[in-house]
Amino acid sequence: MLQLFKETRIPFLKYKYLAIAFSWTVIAAGLVNIFFFRGLKLGVDFSGGTLIRVKFQEPLPISEVRSRLSEVRLGESKIQEVGSEDREYIIRTTLSKAQMLEQQEAGVEATEIMANRVIDTLLTEPDRRATQAGLQDISSLDEKSLAHILEPLLLEHAPAEARKIMDFRVERGIIRSWDELQGLGLGQDTLARLQERCYLSSLSVLSKETVGPIAGDYLWNRARLAIIYALLGILIYMAVRFKLAYGVSALLTLFHDVLLTLSIFSFTSREINLPVIAAFLTLVGYSINDTIVIFDRIRDNLKILRKAEFEDLMNLSINQTLSRTIITGGTTILSLVVLVLFGGQVINDFAFTLLIGIFIGTYSSIFQSCPFLFFWWKIFKPKKGMRK
Amino acid sequence: MRRNLLARIILVLVVLGAALILGWPPKKIPLGLDLAGGMHLVFQVQTDDAVEIYVDQTIGRLKELLSKKKITVGSFTKRQLGRFTLGQFSPEDEGKLQDLLDEYLRDWDYGVSAGAVNLTLKHAAERSLRTETVDQALATINNRVDLFGVSEPTIQRQGGTEGDRIVVELPGISNPERAMNLIRTTALLEWKLVHAGPAAEEAALLQGFGGSVPEDMEVVKGDPKKTEGGFYLVSRVATITGQDLSSVHLDRDDMDNPAVGFELKPEGSARFARLTGDNIGKPVAIILDGKVQSAPTIQDRISDRGIIRGRFSIDEVRDLIVTLKSGALPASIKILENRTIGPSLGADSIRRGLVAILASFLITLVFMVFYYRGAGINALVALLFNLVIIVGTLGALVVMKIPVSLTLPGIAGIILTIGMSVDANVLIFERIREEIKAGRSVPSSIGFGFSRALSAIIDSNVTTVVAAFFLIQWGTGPIKGFAVTLIIGVCASMFTAVFVSRLIFDLVIPRHRKVEKLSI
Numbered sequence: 090m091l092q093l094f095k096e097t098r099i100p101f102l103k104y105k106y107l108a109i110a111f112s113w114t115v116i117a118a119g120l121v122n123i124f125f126f127r128g129l130k131l132g133v134d135f136s137g138g139t140l141i142r143v144k145f146q147e148p149l150p151i152s153e154v155r156s157r158l159s160e161v162r163l164g165e166s167k168i169q170e171v172g173s174e175d176r177e178y179i180i181r182t183t184l185s186k187a188q189m190l191e192q193q194e195a196g197v198e199a200t201e202i203m204a205n206r207v208i209d210t211l212l213t214e215p216d217r218r219a220t221q222a223g224l225q226d227i228s229s230l231d232e233k234s235l236a237h238i239l240e241p242l243l244l245e246h247a248p249a250e251a252r253k254i255m256d257f258r259v260e261r262g263i264i265r266s267w268d269e270l271q272g273l274g275l276g277q278d279t280l281a282r283l284q285e286r287c288y289l290s291s292l293s294v295l296s297k298e299t300v301g302p303i304a305g306d307y308l309w310n311r312a313r314l315a316i317i318y319a320l321l322g323i324l325i326y327m328a329v330r331f332k333l334a335y336g337v338s339a340l341l342t343l344f345h346d347v348l349l350t351l352s353i354f355s356f357t358s359r360e361i362n363l364p365v366i367a368a369f370l371t372l373v374g375y376s377i378n379d380t381i382v383i384f385d386r387i388r389d390n391l392k393i394l395r396k397a398e399f400e401d402l403m404n405l406s407i408n409q410t411l412s413r414t415i416i417t418g419g420t421t422i423l424s425l426v427v428l429v430l431f432g433g434q435v436i437n438d439f440a441f442t443l444l445i446g447i448f449i450g451t452y453s454s455i456f457q458s459c460p461f462l463f464f465w466w467k468i469f470k471p472k473k474g475m476r477k
Numbered sequence: 478m479r480r481n482l483l484a485r486i487i488l489v490l491v492v493l494g495a496a497l498i499l500g501w502p503p504k505k506i507p508l509g510l511d512l513a514g515g516m517h518l519v520f521q522v523q524t525d526d527a528v529e530i531y532v533d534q535t536i537g538r539l540k541e542l543l544s545k546k547k548i549t550v551g552s553f554t555k556r557q558l559g560r561f562t563l564g565q566f567s568p569e570d571e572g573k574l575q576d577l578l579d580e581y582l583r584d585w586d587y588g589v590s591a592g593a594v595n596l597t598l599k600h601a602a603e604r605s606l607r608t609e610t611v612d613q614a615l616a617t618i619n620n621r622v623d624l625f626g627v628s629e630p631t632i633q634r635q636g637g638t639e640g641d642r643i644v645v646e647l648p649g650i651s652n653p654e655r656a657m658n659l660i661r662t663t664a665l666l667e668w669k670l671v672h673a674g675p676a677a678e679e680a681a682l683l684q685g686f687g688g689s690v691p692e693d694m695e696v697v698k699g700d701p702k703k704t705e706g707g708f709y710l711v712s713r714v715a716t717i718t719g720q721d722l723s724s725v726h727l728d729r730d731d732m733d734n735p736a737v738g739f740e741l742k743p744e745g746s747a748r749f750a751r752l753t754g755d756n757i758g759k760p761v762a763i764i765l766d767g768k769v770q771s772a773p774t775i776q777d778r779i780s781d782r783g784i785i786r787g788r789f790s791i792d793e794v795r796d797l798i799v800t801l802k803s804g805a806l807p808a809s810i811k812i813l814e815n816r817t818i819g820p821s822l823g824a825d826s827i828r829r830g831l832v833a834i835l836a837s838f839l840i841t842l843v844f845m846v847f848y849y850r851g852a853g854i855n856a857l858v859a860l861l862f863n864l865v866i867i868v869g870t871l872g873a874l875v876v877m878k879i880p881v882s883l884t885l886p887g888i889a890g891i892i893l894t895i896g897m898s899v900d901a902n903v904l905i906f907e908r909i910r911e912e913i914k915a916g917r918s919v920p921s922s923i924g925f926g927f928s929r930a931l932s933a934i935i936d937s938n939v940t941t942v943v944a945a946f947f948l949i950q951w952g953t954g955p956i957k958g959f960a961v962t963l964i965i966g967v968c969a970s971m972f973t974a975v976f977v978s979r980l981i982f983d984l985v986i987p988r989h990r991k992v993e994k995l996s997i
Contacts, residue, residue, distance in 0.1 A: 142822065198812050231651035234792065255651075262821040295822040297653075297815070304519055304814035308953055315951035322943040330936055364886050367948055367956040371893065371963065374944035378937035382904065385933040413907045417900040420844060424837035424896030428889060431836060433829040435511070435822070436885050443893065 097408045101455055102400045102463060108456035112349055119352020128355030132362030132438075133298060135312070137305035138183035139204040142295040143211060144262045148175035154211070161210045163203070171434050177262075177295075179434065180207055181360075200299035211292055219288035226290040227254070227283065228263050242282050250279060263293035312366045319370050323377055334469070335384045338461035339377055345457050346376045350446050364439035372446025375421070379414060379454035384462070386410050399466050403459050418451040485980050492972070493862065496869025499876060506871045507629065507648070509884030509958055512827050514820035515648035516656060517954065519813045520618075522641045526808035527610035528559050528603060535582065536561060542581055548573055559598035568592070604639070611641050613807045618643060618660055620803035625659055625796075631880070642813065653817045655796065663766050663809055664800035666722075666785075667715035670752060671760040671772050674709035675699055682708050700768035703787040709769050711762050716752045721745025725801045727794055730786050735794040737785040737801070750780035763787070765797075816954075830888035837892050838864075841899060849906055851996025855981045856902040859973040863898050866969035867891060867962060884958030894966025900937070901974030904930040906997055919995045923982050927975070934974060938967050 122128035133140045151168055158166050163182055171177040182203055220226070225234070236251035243250055257273055258264055266289065271280060300308070320343070327336040347369060354361070386406040394402060425447060428440040500506075510517050536553050543550055551565025566574060574594065578587050584602035588595050598606075615634060622630045627647045635642040650656050672694055676682040679696060683689060690696060695713050699706045721742050728738030741749055752761070753775045760772040763785050770787035789797070841860065846853035874881040909926030917925065941963070948960035986995070 201812055201815065204815075229652070231655075234652070237791075259821045259824050262819075262825075293821075294817075294819065296818045298817070299812070299815045301813045303521065307813075311951050311953050312956075315947050315956075318951060319944040319947035322947055323940050326939060326943055363953065363956055364959070367886060367952065367959050370944045370948055371941070371959075374941035375897070377940040378900070381936045381940065382933045385936065389929075409911070410907075413900075413903050416848065416903045416907075417897070420841050420899050420903075421893070421896035423840045423844070424892050427837040427840065428833050428892050431829055431833045432889065433826060435826055436889055439886065439889060443889075 097411055098404070099408060099411075100404050101407045102404055102459060104456065105460035105463065109460060112345060112453070112457060116345070116348045116352050119348070119355050122355045123351070129351070130358070130360040132360035132365070133181060133183065133300050133305075134362040135305050135309045136183050137200060137300050137302040138181060139200050139207065139300075140296075140298040141180045141182075141204055141207055142171070142177070142297075143180065143208070144177045144293050144295055146176075146263055146265050146289065146291045150175055151178070154178055154180070157210050158207065161206050163207060163210070166207070169434075182207060198299075198301065200301050204297055204299045208292075208294055208297075213291045216288070216290050216292075219290075224288040225286065227287045228258060228290050228293040230287065238286050239279065239282060242278060250275065262295060264289055308363065312363065316366065316370060319373070323373065327377075331384065334462060334465045335388075338458050338465060339380050339384070341461045342380055342453050342458040343373055343377060346372060346446065346449050346453050349449050349453075350442065353445055353449075354442065359438050359441065362438060364436065365442050368439050368442035368446060371443060372450055375447055376450030376453060379418070379450055380458040382413065383407055383410050383454055383459065387459075387462070399463055403463060407455055407459060414451060414454065418447060421447050482980075482983060485976065485983075489977055489980055493865065495873075496866045498869075499872040500865065500869035501872070503868050503872070505875055506868070507875070507882045508823070508827070509882040509887065509955070510646060510648055510816070510823075511818055511885045511955060512823045512830075512883065513648045514818050514823040515646065515650050516653050516818075517814070517816040518645040518647075518657070518660070519635065519815075520643045520645065520661070520810040521813050522611045522614045522643065523809045523811060524607040524610045524641050525558055527606055528598065530808075531606055532559060532561060532598070535585070539563075539582070542577060546573065546577060548577070550574070556595075559603055561596055563594040563596070564592065566592075607641065608639055610807045611643070614810060615643055617803050617806050618645060621659055621799055622647065624799040624802060625656065627656070643810070649820070651820060655792065657812075657815075659796050659799060661810055661812070662800055662806075664719065664797075664803075664805045665766055666719035666801060666805070667764045668717050668749070668752075669697075669711040669715050669762050669764060670756060671762045672710045672712070674711075675705060675707035675769075675772070676709075677707050679708050682710050686710070697762070697764055697767060697769055699772075700765070700770055700787070703768075703770045703789070709762055709772065711764070715764075716761075717741065717745045717749050719801055719805055721748075722801060725798050727791075727798060728784050730784060734786070735789050735791045736787075737789075737794055737797050738782070739785065739801075740782045741780070746781040749783075750778055753780075754778040826885050830885060833892055834888060834895070837895050841895055845899060845902075849997055851985075852902075852906050852909075852982075855978050856899055856906075858981060859902055859970075859977050860895065860898060862973045862977050863894065863966065863969045864891070866972070867894070867965050870965045870969070871962075881961060882958060883962075884955050886955045886959035887962045890959045890962030891966060894963060894970065897941075898966060898970030898973070901930075901934045901970055902978055904933055905974060905978065909995070910997060913995065913997075920986060922995070923979075923986065927979055931975070934971060938971050941967050 119128070151170055154168055155164060155166075158164050158168075158180070165182075167181040169179045169181075171179060184199055184203065188199070216226075225238075227235070232248075232251050232255045235254060236248045239247040239250055253273055254270065254275070257270075261269075264270060267280060267284065270283070275283075323343070324336070324340060327339055331339070350369065350372065354365075359365075383406055386409055387403060390397075390402055390406050390409075394405075397405070422444065425440055425444040429437065429444055432440050507513075532555060536555075540553075548570045549566060550563050550570075552563070554562045554564065556562060563574070571589065575587075575589070578585070578594070578596070582596070584599055585596045586599055587597070611634065615632065619632050622632060622645070627650060629648060631644070631646040633644045634640050635644050645660060647656055673685060674682050680688070682696065686694075690710070693713050694710055697709050697711055699709060721744065723740050723742045725737055725739045728736050730736045757775050757777065760774045762769045762772040764770065770785065773786060785797075838860070842857050845856045845860075849856060871881060871883065905926050908930045909922050912922035912925045913919065945960040945964045945967070948956055949964070952960055
């Protein structure tokens with residue numbers, strides 16, 4: 090039998106003051122950061138704004154991207170590189186809410202305009218000339234139109250050739266040169282026809298998201314309601330299944346988890362967006378889960394060991410469930426590490442939040458929820474034999 | 478629990494079979510916009526526009542009625558939205574005026590004070606006007622998307638029956654800009670007689686009219702993409718509009734450029750014949766959403782058919798036909814939210830998602846088998862079972878026509894479930910180990926292990942389900958996809974841990990034989 094922990098007898102509760110002091114110091118620092126230094130950054134989902142992901146044909150250093158954005162007074166945008174080729178960037182721009190609302194009153198879709206401004210300024214002079222000459226960009230053309238262009242030449246083979254080009258484009262994100270297309274086995278005349286009617290834009294817009302202030306408020310409201318109701322639901326379930334002492338301790342732990350995760354979050358440059366809210370709720374569910382397993386053991390042991398001191402009994406329960414805590418936490422964390430590493434940029438904030446959340450949830454079920462329960466019993470002193 | 482062995486085998490096989498049938502082929506589970514690429518648009522119908530138009534119409538109707546009844550009212554003043562005031566009428570007409578309002582303007586409340594009548598659109602009327610406007614916009618957008626040919630679009634009203642928002646989801650769209658224009662053009666098409674223009678500047682245009690725009694005329698701009706741009710002075714009232722068209726089709730002009738051919742309804746055709754007959758040699762402007770598309774010179778009297786020219790590409794002509802067929806929007810619509818994901822980003826996400834699922838599955842598997850040996854294989858079987866049930870349940874939802882799709886956060890939900898679902902097994906295995914250590918026989922350890930771990934398994938998973946349930950209820954977009962797979966995954970893991978793992982133990986370790994060692 091392989092065991093990570095052979096009959097551990099770690100006196101966890103001995104460290105209760107240390108753990109509580111540590112956690113709440115970090116939380117206090119986080120709250121100060123959030124309230125006095127604007128530590129929490131709301132993503133475009135909630136603050137409104139635009140998020141554009143572009144891929145360039147040729148490498149373009151981030152400084153150059155920024156300077157082009159400055160030309161249209163969007164130099165404050167947050168630019169994040171994807172990959173390491175200097176070719177793919179995520180660009181976030183926000184306006185102040187007041188500005189956006191003001192423009193909205195005037196009937197302007199500020200975010201849409203802003204998004205188009207970002208894209209326009211990143212295009213190059215040859216791109217603009219080609220569009221003006223009525224050429225179409227292969228990197229943003231749809232399959233039907235492409236087939237349409239090829240039809241006079243290839244007749245019934247046009248859709249298949251268009252499909253081939255499209256598949257290649259979907260895989261690469263942007264077509265870098267005509268040579269690349271030639272590599273696909275297109276005929277000379279096909280290529281000539283394409284060159285006559287189309288051009289290769291220097292950039293391709295992989296995604297474009299704009300959220301106006303009204304939508305942002307709406308999403309924020311929905312997210313807030315989701316959080317409130319989920320917490321209430323968990324609370325009600327706890328109240329039904331457990332005695333007050335356990336419920337209150339679990340609830341305090343839950344606050345601790347959310348606050349601590351938020352605090353850590355506030356010290357990173359990550360933004361709160363919709364998936365991050367989902368991650369918060371998931372970690373709440375997970376942390377409660379962890380806490381319940383330990384409380385369940387305490388409940389069991391109370392029935393068996395009627396004479397034991399609270400502290401010893403808790404330590405015993407934590408030790409008995411320790412390998413489970415570590416293994417489940419371990420496999421979950423491993424899965425999430427995989428997600429952080431391989432899941433890509435789109436889901437990175439979400440996976441990161443869950444990852445630190447699961448760490449915190451695991452830590453708190455041992456070092457926060459048990460001390461909370463311990464203090465509750467110290468204060469309200471249930472009679473021995475009466476405690477359940 | 479050892480009783481009903483046969484019944485349990487059947488139950489597990491039935492679930493497995495059902496999941497396989499429902500889940501196969503997995504391709505039938507639609508991919509969310511973040512994976513398939515596409516557009517998620519939230520529009521707000523500017524219902525104020527509709528109220529404004531209604532007020533104008535009411536004033537127009539009232540003027541007609543007044544002249545019929547020979548009542549003179551000197552001023553009509555619009556105040557805030559949905560309010561206007563009549564003034565400058567002789568006191569002896571006041572009674573007649575009130576009778577008229579009572580009879581014909583039932584949607585309006587009015588009050589008389591100091592020689593003026595203040596009219597206010599009734600609250601209920603205004604509300605139903607707004608609701609109808611959104612309904613109409615919804616129908617129009619539906620038509621347009623239908624005619625445009627998007628596979629499996631969703632077009633929904635947001636915020637209940639009185640909400641003014643419309644959510645449009647177009648999966649797999651590869652030309653977002655075109656789709657967006659198609660949906661949001663108001664498509665108000667008008668033919669108006671040109672009195673002057675085009676001119677590069679407004680001042681030059683008005684030279685022949687003493688520098689100001691005459692009462693019955695207005696200035697409109699040329700669409701810079703379609704004409705030379707500049708300004709036109711045209712009649713204020715349109716001779717015919719898009720509503721007078723009986724049919725539209727793809728046509729060619731005499732230069733063989735694409736154009737929209739149209740036929741007119743009888744009433745419009747009479748008006749058009751009069752206009753063209755009286756004004757041969759003058760240009761008539763074809764105006765779409767306030768911009769002149771072209772201003773051909775009238776060659777001859779035209780009555781029931783014609784073409785709309787402009788420098789249109791074939792796609793533009795097609796789109797224009799779609800919008801004309803589906804009718805104009807009753808009010809303008811504004812974009813509140815636009816999420817357009819290109820197909821290559823979606824394809825990239827799918828690749829990454831699959832790699833992540835596979836990797837986390839392998840890691841968990843290696844870990845479990847390494848740590849729990851024989852019992853680890855048991856957990857592995859449960860895990861595979863789990864994945865099959867998740868896919869099967871998603872398939873079942875698709876079959877039952879419940880809208881569900883696999884999104885990137887949904888994939889994350891599956892990955893999280895892979896990590897978390899071993900929890901139930903871990904709880905059980907750890908308990909069994911303890912019981913064995915405490916000196917129980919193997920079979921009874923297994924029995925105790927399962928029964929003692931059960932309460933913790935249920936309690937802990939229910940909290941996750943509760944949290945995820947509210948995410949489905951209140952979450953939007955991607956969050957929903959995550960919560961759905963999480964709930965399914967957690968439920969599946971409870972089922973597999975309690976039924977499947979137990980069954981495997983019971984099958985491998987028969988009770989009547991003495992078993993000394995358990996690989997756990």
